Amino acid sequence: MDMDQLKRQAAARALEEVRDGMQLGLGTGSTAKHFVELLGERVRAGLKVIGVPTSEATRADATRCGVPLTTLDEIDHLDITVDGADEIDPELNLIKGGGGALLREKIVAAASDRMIVIADESKWVQTLGRFPLPVEVIPFGLGATRRAIEKAFAQCGVSGQMAVRKAKDGHVFVTDGGHWIVDAQLERIADPPGLAGALSTIPGVVEHGLFIGLASSAVLAGGEGIRVIERRKPKGD
Ligand SMILES: O=C[C@H](O)[C@H](O)[C@H](O)COP(=O)(O)O
Known part of the structure; x- marks a missing residue:
C-alpha cells in the first residue's frame, strides 16, 4: 500500500468520530486533504456539519467538496479538529507547519474540544526534531x-x-x-x-510548530493496519 493510501485510511478512521451537527476544524496538508474529501462525500450524502478551515488551501478544498464553512467569530467552539502532523511523539507532542499553516492550525486546535491527528506511521518518532x-x-x-x-x-x-x-x-x-x-x-x-x-x-x-498538549489522539496508518493512540493526560495539561 502506498503512502497516500495510508493517509486516506487514517482520514477515514477519523471520519468515524464525526457525528451529525458537529462543528469541525479542518486541517491542512496532504493527509488532512483526504479527510476533507471524505467528509465532502458524507456531506453530499446528507451529513450536517460545518467546518472552519486552517488555511486558504483547505478553504478552497472544502468549498470544492461542498463542505459548509464558518469562522471562529461565528461559532464559540469546535467539537473536533482533524489535522495532519510532521512528527508525533509518544506524549502526542507534535511538530507541525511543514505546509506553513501552523498559526491558523494552532488557533483552531486550541478552540476544539478534541484534536485528532491523522498520519501514516512514518510520522511517529520517539523524540521530536528530525523534521525542521x-x-x-x-x-x-x-x-x-x-x-x-x-x-x-x-x-x-x-x-x-x-x-x-x-x-x-x-x-x-x-x-x-x-x-x-x-x-x-x-x-x-x-x-x-x-x-x-x-x-x-x-x-x-x-507562533512555532510545537503543538504541546493539544492532540487528544493520533490515528496512525501503517502496513500492519491502523493504530489509535490516546493522549494520557487531559487536554491542556
Ligand atoms: O502546515 C502544514 C501542516 O502542519 C500539515 O498538517 C503538516 O505539514 C503535515 O502535512 P502532510 O499531511 O502533507 O504530511
Whole structure:
C-alpha cells in the first residue's frame, strides 16, 4: 500500500468520530486533504456539519467538496479538529507547519474540544526534531528575532541551522497571515514543552510548530493496519 493510501485510511478512521451537527476544524496538508474529501462525500450524502478551515488551501478544498464553512467569530467552539502532523511523539507532542499553516492550525486546535491527528506511521518518532521546526516570524527586525531564537535554543540545550523558508519559485514563502517562516534543523528536541515556552516569549515570533498538549489522539496508518493512540493526560495539561 502506498503512502497516500495510508493517509486516506487514517482520514477515514477519523471520519468515524464525526457525528451529525458537529462543528469541525479542518486541517491542512496532504493527509488532512483526504479527510476533507471524505467528509465532502458524507456531506453530499446528507451529513450536517460545518467546518472552519486552517488555511486558504483547505478553504478552497472544502468549498470544492461542498463542505459548509464558518469562522471562529461565528461559532464559540469546535467539537473536533482533524489535522495532519510532521512528527508525533509518544506524549502526542507534535511538530507541525511543514505546509506553513501552523498559526491558523494552532488557533483552531486550541478552540476544539478534541484534536485528532491523522498520519501514516512514518510520522511517529520517539523524540521530536528530525523534521525542521517551523517558526513563524514577523519580517521586521528578523535579525534580532533570529538572535533571540538562537538564545532560546541554547537555553533549551538545542542548536542547529536556521533558514528562511523559500517557496518553489525561489521567493520567500509567505504564510496566509503574511508572515515568514524560519525552519530550524534541531535533530533532537529533548524538552518540547520547555522549548515551546521559550520561543513563545520572543516578540518577533508569531507562533512555532510545537503543538504541546493539544492532540487528544493520533490515528496512525501503517502496513500492519491502523493504530489509535490516546493522549494520557487531559487536554491542556
Ligand atoms: O502546515 C502544514 C501542516 O502542519 C500539515 O498538517 C503538516 O505539514 C503535515 O502535512 P502532510 O499531511 O502533507 O504530511
